[in-house]
Amino acid sequence: MSLRARAVVARVIGEPVTVEEITVQAPRPGEVTLRLHACGVCHSDLSATNGTIAYPLPLVLGHEGAGVVTAIGTGVSRVADGDHVVSSFVSMCGHCHYCQTGRPQLCVQSLKTLYTLPDGTVRTHDADGAALNVFCGCGVMAEYATLHADSIVKIDQDVPLTPAALIACGVMTGVGAAINCAHVQAGSVAVVFGCGGVGLNAIQGCAIAGARMIVAVDTSVTKLELAQRFGATHRYDVTGETQVGKALYKLTGGGADYAFDCVGSGKVAEQAWGVLRRGGVAVIVGIAGPAETISLNAQQAAISERTLTGSYYGSARPAQDFPRLIGLYRSGRLKLDELITRTYPIDEAPRAFADLREGREGRGVIVFGR
Numbered sequence: 001m002s003l004r005a006r007a008v009v010a011r012v013i014g015e016p017v018t019v020e021e022i023t024v025q026a027p028r029p030g031e032v033t034l035r036l037h038a039c040g041v042c043h044s045d046l047s048a049t050n051g052t053i054a055y056p057l058p059l060v061l062g063h064e065g066a067g068v069v070t071a072i073g074t075g076v077s078r079v080a081d082g083d084h085v086v087s088s089f090v091s092m093c094g095h096c097h098y099c100q101t102g103r104p105q106l107c108v109q110s111l112k113t114l115y116t117l118p119d120g121t122v123r124t125h126d127a128d129g130a131a132l133n134v135f136c137g138c139g140v141m142a143e144y145a146t147l148h149a150d151s152i153v154k155i156d157q158d159v160p161l162t163p164a165a166l167i168a169c170g171v172m173t174g175v176g177a178a179i180n181c182a183h184v185q186a187g188s189v190a191v192v193f194g195c196g197g198v199g200l201n202a203i204q205g206c207a208i209a210g211a212r213m214i215v216a217v218d219t220s221v222t223k224l225e226l227a228q229r230f231g232a233t234h235r236y237d238v239t240g241e242t243q244v245g246k247a248l249y250k251l252t253g254g255g256a257d258y259a260f261d262c263v264g265s266g267k268v269a270e271q272a273w274g275v276l277r278r279g280g281v282a283v284i285v286g287i288a289g290p291a292e293t294i295s296l297n298a299q300q301a302a303i304s305e306r307t308l309t310g311s312y313y314g315s316a317r318p319a320q321d322f323p324r325l326i327g328l329y330r331s332g333r334l335k336l337d338e339l340i341t342r343t344y345p346i347d348e349a350p351r352a353f354a355d356l357r358e359g360r361e362g363r364g365v366i367v368f369g370r
C-alpha cells in the first residue's frame with residue numbers, strides 16, 4: 001500500500017525547491033520504509049538544486065536523515081518495525097571487493113544508487129504519477145521514504161533522532177576524514193581549510209584524536225568563532241591574504257602534520273599540501289567542481305614524503321562508525337546539538353535552502369511532524 005507524504009523536491013535547476021505531496025510505495029524485497037523524524041540540509045542537496053552536481057531531476061532531496069522503520073520487505077533481517085535508523089548515502093552491498101576489504105564507502109552498489117534504489121527504480125511518485133528520483137538512493141527529506149536496507153544503519157532507541165541525523169553526512173564526513181583517513185595522532189598539529197558543516201567536524205575529529213594545535217582557516221569571522229567552539233586552538237582569516245602558505249607555516253612552527261581541504265577547490269588542496277611538514281598528510285574532503293585540477297612539485301613530493309589523499313564520506317564504515325560516533329556523543333566528546341543552528345518545519349524548506357545559500361554557519365535541519 002502506498003503512503004502519502006510531503007517531500008522536498010528539486011524540479012528545475014536554479015529554482016527554489018518545492019514542497020510537494022508525493023506517494024511512497026511499500027518496500028520490495030530487501031527494502032524498508034521509514035517515517036523520518038529529521039533531515040539535515042546539506043551543501044550537496046543545494047548542489048543538486050543549482051546544477052553543481054548533475055542529478056537528473058525531478059529529485060527528492062535529502063541524505064542526512066534519521067527516522068523509525070515502519071515497514072520491511074521480505075529478506076530484511078538487520079532491522080525490524082520500530083527500529084531507529086540513520087540513512088547512509090553510500091549504499092553498502094557487503095560483498096563487493098571494497099566491502100570485503102573494509103572500505104564500504106567505495107562500494108560498487110553506491111554507483112547504482114546515485115538517484116534510484118539499487119535495482120534502478122524508485123518508490124516515489126508525484127501527484128501526477130510521474131516517477132521522482134531520490135538523492136543517493138535516500139530521498140529522506142520527506143515524511144516517509146522507502147530505501148534499500150543497505151542504505152540504513154540501526155541506532156539505539158534512546159538517542160535523540162534530530163542530532164543523530166547529522167551523523168549521516170556532515171559529521172561522518174568531517175570526523176571520519178580525521179580519525180579514519182588521516183589517523184590523526186595525539187599531540188599533532190592540524191590545519192583545517194573551510195569551517196562549514198564538514199570543516200567543523202574535521203576540527204572536532206582532530207580534537208577527539210588529541211591534536212595539540214588545530215588551526216581553523218576561513219574567510220568568515222563568525223565561522224572562525226564557531227570553529228573555536230568545536231576545538232580549534234587557532235584561527236586564521238584568509239580574507240585578502242596572498243601568502244597563506246608562508247603565514248601558516250610560521251603559525252604552525254614549521255608545518256602541519258595534517259591538513260584538510262574541506263572547501264573542495266584545487267587551489268585549497270594545493271594550500272593544504274603546501275602547509276604540511278615533511279611526512280605530513282593532506283586530505284581532500286570537499287568535493288571540487290569537475291574542472292578543478294591540482295598542481296604539485298613532483299621533486300618535493302618524493303623528497304618530503306608528503307601524502308595527498310582523498311576521503312569520501314569520511315572513509316566511513318557506517319555500520320561500525322555510526323554507533324561509534326553516537327558513543328562519542330553520549331560521552332560528551334562529540335558535539336551534535338551545537339551544530340544545529342536552526343530547525344525548520346518541512347513547509348519552510350525553501351527558506352532553509354536560502355539560508356544555506358547565503359552562507360549561514362552550522363547546520364539547518366528539517367524536523368518533521370510538528
Ligand SMILES: [Zn+2]
Pocket residue numbers: 042043044045063064169170
Ligand atoms: Zn551531505
Ligand SMILES: [Zn+2]
Pocket residue numbers: 092093094095096097098099100104106107108109
Ligand atoms: Zn559493496
